[in-house]
Amino acid sequence: MKRAILLVLLLVVAACGGPTPPRNQENACDILRDRRDIARATRIAEREWGIPVHVQLATIYQESSFVHNARTPHRFALGIIPMGRISSAYGYSQALDGTWDDYRASTGNRSARRTNIRHATDFMGWYMNRSVRTLGIAPDDARNQYLAYHEGHSGYRRGSHNGKPWLLRVAARVDERATRYERQLATCRR
Numbered sequence: 108m109k110r111a112i113l114l115v116l117l118l119v120v121a122a123c124g125g126p127t128p129p130r131n132q133e134n135a136c137d138i139l140r141d142r143r144d145i146a147r148a149t150r151i152a153e154r155e156w157g158i159p160v161h162v163q164l165a166t167i168y169q170e171s172s173f174v175h176n177a178r179t180p181h182r183f184a185l186g187i188i189p190m191g192r193i194s195s196a197y198g199y200s201q202a203l204d205g206t207w208d209d210y211r212a213s214t215g216n217r218s219a220r221r222t223n224i225r226h227a228t229d230f231m232g233w234y235m236n237r238s239v240r241t242l243g244i245a246p247d248d249a250r251n252q253y254l255a256y257h258e259g260h261s262g263y264r265r266g267s268h269n270g271k272p273w274l275l276r277v278a279a280r281v282d283e284r285a286t287r288y289e290r291q292l293a294t295c296r297r
Contacts, residue, residue, distance in 0.1 A: 125222065128173035135164055135288035136295035138173070145173070148228040156232030157239070161292055162249045163231055165285035166256060169277065170201040175222045177201065199227035202234075206259075210234070231256070238263075249285035250278045 126144070131137040139146035149160040171177035175198065196203055198221025202210070210230045211219050219226040238244045238255040242263060246252070255263040257274060268274050 125175045126224070132168055132173060135161060135291040138164060139292075139295070142173075142224075144224050145228075148225040151225070152228040152232035155229065156236040157246050158232045158235045158252075159247050159289070161285045161288035162235070162247060162252055163228055164288050165249050165281050166231060166253055167199055167227070168284060169253065169281050170196075171199050173199065175199055175224070198222045199224055200230050202227070202230055206234070247285075250282035253278045253281040 126142070129138040129141040129145070131141070139149075145164075149163045152158060152163060153160050167173055177198065200221060202221055207219075207221060207230065210233055211217050214229070214233060216226065216229070219230070221227055221230075234256060235244075235246065235252050238252055238260065239246055241260055242251075242255055244251045244255055251263075254268045254274070257278075258267050262268070268278070
């Protein structure tokens with residue numbers, strides 16, 4: 108009886124953990140083999156919104172490292188008093204509350220969750236597709252897609268990213284990773 112209770116308790120605790128990040132995040136083929144849900148979600152978003160899988164994967168890697176419930180760090184007053192999070196960014200896509208609400212209203216998907224990879228990639232596709240239409244950024248331009256994603260469409264239009272050398276370096280890394288993922292995907296697809 109004690110073993111049965113212990114087993115049930117262990118299963119309940121294990122079920123609360125959520126999906127684990129892919130083991131080898133340096134290889135797109137391994138990511139898609141390891142996590143079939145990511146493979147399905149990114150391909151569906153690519154068909155729906157026209158944003159290539161390699162751009163989505165590179166952005167998710169940068170934003171959350173494929174951690175489903177990723178959050179920004181806490182802010183502290185006097186170094187010890189917690190003052191809340193740096194921003195409302197949450198989940199795979201690190202979407203902000205307001206932008207996520209816009210997405211849900213625009214797509215009619217009121218039950219979308221940022222911790223669900225299918226919803227997160229659909230959000231990214233929706234947002235990046237708007238960057239294509241409103242800012243003229245090519246769907247496969249990972250660098251500028253990332254800058255618009257990070258700064259928002261208005262911020263990108265104002266050029267706010269140009270005053271942030273650290274962000275330009277991050278965007279260059281996203282672009283390099285997207286290029287590497289694209290080459291890898293060409294060898295393992297179909």
